[in-house]
Amino acid sequence: MKHHLVIQLARFGDLIQTKRLLATLCARPDSRVHLCLDRSLEPLARLVFPDVVLHPVTAHGTGLNGHEAVRAMLTDNRRAFAGLRAVSFERVYNLNFSGLNFRLAALFDPDTVEGYAWQDGQELISLWPSMAMRWSDQRRFSINLVDFWAGYCPDMLAPERVNPSAQSKGNGLGVVLAGRESRRSLPVEILARMVATTAQARKAPHVHLLGGAGEHGAGQAVMKLLPPAVQARTRNLAGATNWADLVEIVGSLDLLLTPDTGTMHLAAHLGTPVHAFFLSSAWCFETGPYGAGHTVHQAVAPCLPCLETRPCDNGVACLGAFADPGYQRFMTTRKAEHMPSGMIAYESRFDALGQTFHPVAGMDPDSEQRARFRQFILAHLSGDPDSIVEKMTDMDALLAQRIYRERDWITRDPSGSITGP
Structure with a gap:
C-alpha cells in the first residue's frame, strides 16, 4: 500500500477546499491518504473526510508570536511528529507557507515533498506554488483554490466528481x-x-x-x-x-x-x-x-x-x-x-481546468483574458510545456514571461515534466 500525506495547517475553509486533492489521492488504487491538520479542526475533518487518516498538531491558538510560537508548537507536537516520521510516505503535499510547515517538511526526504520543502537548512518552494506567487499580482485571473491544490497531481479527479450538485434539502x-x-x-x-x-x-x-x-x-x-x-x-x-x-x-x-x-x-x-x-x-x-x-x-x-x-x-x-x-x-x-x-x-x-463562474447579470470585462489564462494553466498542467511555446500567442507570451523563470524550463526530471527550483 502507498501512503500519501497532505499537510494542511490553515483554517476551516482551507481544510474543506483541500477536498479535490484528497479525493484524487483516495481514488488511486492501493492508496492510503493521511492528513496533517490543526488540532482544533480534527472533529470536523472526521465528519467530512472519514476515509482519511488524521494527524492533528497544534498549529494555531498558542497566544504567541513569531519564533516563540514556532518553538511552542514544536515542543507540543513532538509526539505527532514522531508518528509522522514512522510512516513511509510515497509523496508529501505540503500546502502552506509557514514556519511550522517548513519544520514539518524537514521530517521527510525533500525529494518526496511537493510544495514547501526543507533541505540542509534551506526553505525550498516547488514550481507550482512559485508560479502562483508570480500570478498573484493579477488576482482577477486566478484559479479556484480547490483546483490549485489539486494541481499538484497530474491525475486530479474530474471537477464534477468533487462535490454533489447543489439541491434544496427542505429546512429553509x-x-x-x-x-x-x-x-x-x-x-x-x-x-x-x-x-x-x-x-x-x-x-x-x-x-x-x-x-x-x-x-x-x-x-x-x-x-x-x-x-x-x-x-x-x-x-x-x-x-x-x-x-x-x-x-x-x-x-x-x-x-x-x-x-x-x-x-x-x-x-x-x-x-x-x-x-x-x-x-x-x-x-x-x-x-x-x-x-x-x-x-x-x-x-x-x-x-x-x-x-x-x-x-x-x-x-x-x-x-x-x-x-x-x-x-x-x-x-x-x-x-x-x-x-x-x-x-x-x-x-x-x-470547464476542463475546474471551477469557474459564468455571468448571468452584469458585464464581466475580464472574461476573455481570464479564459486565456485558464487555458495557459491547463496547458502547463498537461505536462507538455514545449507545446505551450509552439502555440503561444502574444498574450500567452506575456503570461509565460510573468509566470515562468528560465530555470523552470531547464530543470526537469527524467520524465520531462517541470520540477521546482
Missing part, C-alpha cells in the same frame, strides 16, 4: 452572519434586508442564523430588523453549534446565504445551494463555492480584489451595490436589467 434558509475578514461581511442593516427579501421570496419555513459566539449580538440585531412574520421563524444559533451541529444544519438547508466563509465551503461539500456575496478581498474565481448550482454576487471595481491587511482608501465603496435598492429588486425578480452597477451575478460552472 441558513444565514452566515459574518466572515473572519471584516470588510468581506455586510453591515447588519444590509444583511437584514437581504435575509428578509430572500426568506419572503422563497417562502422559507425556517431561518437559521449561523456564526461563532462573537456574532451572537449581530444575530440579535438582524432579528430585530426582520419583518415580524420572518422573525417568528428565525433562530439565532450563533455560538450555539458544534461541528456536528453545523454539518447537520447546513446539510439540511434549502439555501445558505453567506459571505466567503468556511461554512460556505462546507455547504458546497454537502451539496447545499449557496447564494454568496463577495466584496473587498473576496474574489469568487479564487475562493468561490465549489460545485454546480451555486450563485455569487460579486462586487466589482478597479480596486478589487483588495488586501484586507491594507487600509481601504475608498471608504469600502464596494458595499454600495449591496446597499442599492435595485439590488433587493434584482434578488426578487432575478432580471438582469435590475442588477445595480458595481456588481456581477455569477452562476457556478465547470
Whole structure:
C-alpha cells in the first residue's frame, strides 16, 4: 500500500477546499491518504473526510508570536511528529507557507515533498506554488483554490466528481452572519434586508442564523430588523453549534446565504445551494463555492480584489451595490436589467481546468483574458510545456514571461515534466 500525506495547517475553509486533492489521492488504487491538520479542526475533518487518516498538531491558538510560537508548537507536537516520521510516505503535499510547515517538511526526504520543502537548512518552494506567487499580482485571473491544490497531481479527479450538485434539502434558509475578514461581511442593516427579501421570496419555513459566539449580538440585531412574520421563524444559533451541529444544519438547508466563509465551503461539500456575496478581498474565481448550482454576487471595481491587511482608501465603496435598492429588486425578480452597477451575478460552472463562474447579470470585462489564462494553466498542467511555446500567442507570451523563470524550463526530471527550483 502507498501512503500519501497532505499537510494542511490553515483554517476551516482551507481544510474543506483541500477536498479535490484528497479525493484524487483516495481514488488511486492501493492508496492510503493521511492528513496533517490543526488540532482544533480534527472533529470536523472526521465528519467530512472519514476515509482519511488524521494527524492533528497544534498549529494555531498558542497566544504567541513569531519564533516563540514556532518553538511552542514544536515542543507540543513532538509526539505527532514522531508518528509522522514512522510512516513511509510515497509523496508529501505540503500546502502552506509557514514556519511550522517548513519544520514539518524537514521530517521527510525533500525529494518526496511537493510544495514547501526543507533541505540542509534551506526553505525550498516547488514550481507550482512559485508560479502562483508570480500570478498573484493579477488576482482577477486566478484559479479556484480547490483546483490549485489539486494541481499538484497530474491525475486530479474530474471537477464534477468533487462535490454533489447543489439541491434544496427542505429546512429553509441558513444565514452566515459574518466572515473572519471584516470588510468581506455586510453591515447588519444590509444583511437584514437581504435575509428578509430572500426568506419572503422563497417562502422559507425556517431561518437559521449561523456564526461563532462573537456574532451572537449581530444575530440579535438582524432579528430585530426582520419583518415580524420572518422573525417568528428565525433562530439565532450563533455560538450555539458544534461541528456536528453545523454539518447537520447546513446539510439540511434549502439555501445558505453567506459571505466567503468556511461554512460556505462546507455547504458546497454537502451539496447545499449557496447564494454568496463577495466584496473587498473576496474574489469568487479564487475562493468561490465549489460545485454546480451555486450563485455569487460579486462586487466589482478597479480596486478589487483588495488586501484586507491594507487600509481601504475608498471608504469600502464596494458595499454600495449591496446597499442599492435595485439590488433587493434584482434578488426578487432575478432580471438582469435590475442588477445595480458595481456588481456581477455569477452562476457556478465547470470547464476542463475546474471551477469557474459564468455571468448571468452584469458585464464581466475580464472574461476573455481570464479564459486565456485558464487555458495557459491547463496547458502547463498537461505536462507538455514545449507545446505551450509552439502555440503561444502574444498574450500567452506575456503570461509565460510573468509566470515562468528560465530555470523552470531547464530543470526537469527524467520524465520531462517541470520540477521546482
